Amino acid sequence: MRDPFELGGQTVAPGTRKTIDLPVSVLSDHTPVTLSAHIIHGRRPGPVMFVSAAIHGDEVVGVEIVRRLLRATPLQRLSGTLIAVPIVNAFGFLNQSRYLPDRRDLNRCFPGYDTGSLAARLADLFMEQVVRRCDVGIDLHSAAVGRTNLPQIRLTPGDDRLRELGAAFGAPVTLTSKTREGSLRLEADKAGVDVLLYEAGEGLRFDEFAVRAGVSGSLRVMVKLGMIAGRGVPKTRMQSVICERSTWLRAPSGGLLRTLKASGDWVEEGTVLGVVSDPFGEHEEEITAEAAGIVIGRTNLPVVNEGDALFHVAIPKAPKQAEAAAETFDDHLEAAPLFDEDEII
CATH class of the missing domain: 3.40.630.10 (Zn peptidases)
Incomplete structure (x- = not known):
């Protein structure tokens, strides 16, 4: 005992x-x-x-x-x-x-x-x-x-x-x-x-x-750790993508952000992640990926100021395997049904 x-x-x-x-x-x-x-x-x-x-x-x-x-x-x-x-x-x-x-x-x-x-x-x-x-x-x-x-x-x-x-x-x-x-x-x-x-x-x-x-x-x-048995514990359904560095992409100017990529998306170098424009649509600037990687974070706010962090991209150690793994993220997202609002509350 x-x-x-x-x-x-x-x-x-x-x-x-x-x-x-x-x-x-x-x-x-x-x-x-x-x-x-x-x-x-x-x-x-x-x-x-x-x-x-x-x-x-x-x-x-x-x-x-x-x-x-x-x-x-x-x-x-x-x-x-x-x-x-x-x-x-x-x-x-x-x-x-x-x-x-x-x-x-x-x-x-x-x-x-x-x-x-x-x-x-x-x-x-x-x-x-x-x-x-x-x-x-x-x-x-x-x-x-x-x-x-x-x-x-x-x-x-x-x-x-x-x-x-x-x-x-x-x-x-x-x-x-x-x-x-x-x-x-x-x-x-x-x-x-x-x-x-x-x-x-x-x-x-x-x-x-x-x-x-x-x-x-x-x-x-x-x-x-040996604290519990494996029975009833969900198995891993995806291979974790290993990344050793990441970078934040920031707003080149203030304005309204139109987001083109979501968290979990794979992007290549030069991929357009979003566009910042002024309220009149007279001036637009694209935010592009600086290297191939996975979007692991982003802003949800459409109104941005110059210098605001907009997209967080992680750079994987093995890009080919990471790209294949990223393609399965959406499947796992769809496989998990959302609770009704009254169930969450």
Whole structure:
């Protein structure tokens, strides 16, 4: 029999699950704010893994992924321990904002410290109570409001274990991405915790394909770690396209954007992705791909200013295989039926 799992002064017995609220702060009207973590502590030994979402408060896709993951049947016979935190930044989530009340980006404030700003204190709490307790983690993100991302995994360069876990996740695209100062990924890496970064969908919007890809990928990672059995876990239906660099194409001038390519589309060098024109249609400028690759992100807003980021194109290591894989993305999108509005709400 395993020892109970302790978090925030509470214990979770082997073979049970519990939601634990970790105090964060008190609002000006005396309303308490907590960091809520759901613990599933398996009867059998195994890795400790965290899954987190809404470090940016408007990234609701990740919240839905965690909700569905916690109800997945394979987790009923878990080896090891899962710590699920669907909403890290409760302040931003309640305000439908990416940031904290002081306009700080929480993902630039790690590792934080317990006597600092609100962001620093929240980052410190999450690092000490969750991240440092784990062997591996999956951090769920989406694009900001007005942009959308093709489901993709971002890996720290040179980490063989993460590369294996990323392959098990099976996102359409796997992108090598350097860690940034103050980010959760960087500080987790310093603490010896491997973290997969999942990017998919748009801020404040549900994307059914992004949600399903996130749930299935998280379960496949748990299979790879030996935390759950493979029975009932969706198999990868596509080969992830490996990319080591990417580029953003920006608006050459202000105006109205007519988008000609969507996320997941394969483009050749010189392909026209969109056209920016003035409101009178007297002046038009084309946005063309600088190299062959896959559109992994784009703006959804038709009104743009000069210099705005419009299309994010990832450059694959093996262009021919990547082009063939990209042609199947639409099939997978169509294969996943959308929920009715009342089912989502």
